[in-house]
Amino acid sequence: MARHHVISTTACDVFFKLVAHQKKSLGARFDSMIVTFSADGQPVLGATLRNATSGCELHRLAGQPDECWCCGYDEQLEFVSQNKVPLAHADYRLTLSNGETWTGTTDAKGRTGRIASKREEQITMVEFFPQEDSLPCCSAAPAPVAPTAIILELQDVKTTDKDIDTSVKQVKIDSIARPLTQGEIDMAWMIFEDAVDYSKVKIHKRPYLWLFQPKNTAMTPNGEMYFHESRFLDDFSNADNTERHWFIHEMVHVWQYQLKYPVAMRGAFRIGLDYKYVLSSQKKLADYNMEAQGDLLADYYALKYLKDSSAMRQEQYANDQAVYEEVLNDFFINRKSEKNLPGGYIERTPLVDIP
Known part of the structure; x- marks a missing residue:
């Protein structure tokens, strides 16, 4: 279902308040409690939702993207090198200016999932994490060690209300x-x-x-x-x-x-x-x-x-x-x-x- 360009936070706000009340009342037991069910009927435990900062984020973490109708801004990022080599199949975490984080794995084109917000938000940082089974295709130095996470600050990258569900922002990683x-x-x-x-x-x-x-x-x-x-x-x-x-x-x-x-x-x-x-x-x-x-x-x-x-x-x-x-x-x-x-x-x- 395509996201409608509608700003209505009531349902998301109510969901967030209910979960916040449960979290406060149950304490540590909240993490093992079934709070809701994902779109495909899978139970969602409180531990999955504990760090959410909004009802919109709760729906996203619970696997209920179509339940949130208040995100009128979004963007999809495409990460490539200066030579336009895609950063494909890489685990990432994006941080928004509102404090939300979005995680996932880039596709073959180096694209993230769609990042949504209620209002325009800067996407301020990306972290890429090496996968355990990743190997280089060639090397020439002895005693190679494991790759480490790459952390990059982003400039002029934000969610937008233009071309909802279709816009793509290409981000080139600078190379000295x-x-x-x-x-x-x-x-x-x-x-x-x-x-x-x-x-x-x-x-x-x-x-x-x-x-x-x-x-x-x-x-x-x-x-x-x-x-x-x-x-x-x-x-x-x-x-x-x-x-x-x-x-x-x-x-x-x-x-x-x-x-x-x-x-x-x-x-x-x-x-x-x-x-x-x-x-x-x-x-x-x-x-x-x-x-x-x-x-x-x-x-x-x-x-x-x-x-x-x-x-x-x-x-x-x-x-x-x-x-x-x-x-x-x-x-x-x-x-x-x-x-x-x-x-x-x-x-x-x-x-x-x-x-």
Whole structure:
């Protein structure tokens, strides 16, 4: 049933007063008492309604949205990144200027449920909560930890009396991003030379998948790097050797992306993508998967240019620089060749059989 644009608070106010009286009279017993029934006939206990601040909120918490006719203002929010990636299937809590909170899970488009109020109310804050089974699609740092809730203050977002039941307000989540520093370009040049357009690379101080990207991971699905705020650096060329190794690993994904390798698609299907690699003079760079290429090139960088085998992910190859250079021979001859990409020497249909 569509909500009518009618302001009549009598029924909601009476409901709120009745529940408030029951709560006061029963004390702690109120929580286990059946107060009402939801629209689908399920009993609603007092514990579900205890923190409601109005009759309208009582009806909502009780699963009786059509019983409230006094909400003449509403809005639906659509949360996306600056690149218009939806924050899909994320648990959220919205806080209104009247103190009410609305909870739910965004849909595939990053949209909330409809938020209703008696009068115009600012939607002042949103909190997003990670789901227990959420996993990142790709990462490059050791010992990842669980993602944490994201809390954002909202500006100029409010319920409205225009286009009741249909309006949608898109909210873009800001992402602080910077270009590569000259020091970072110099680092990457040692491996890629002019095979990368460095002017197109940005480093973001925001996870790409927000709640689904743990703190100690980075993602580089679209030629740009996305770090959690806690791992973002102003200049990786001034960092310790472990961080420099990480930067080169992510630059490998930039190089892959700029050569048209489907980094995001391949990262989404991680089965068989092992970061570990077996170094062998019988292999070429193209014999290794997307993530193994990242570690192999980053390990070579740590060994040859940093002179620091402790920064390598596979330190057992610390005495095998010559073997690395055999594996990378075709890459050194032509760093711009797609044949250096994973399976690049195999004739294949894109996105059907991706090594």
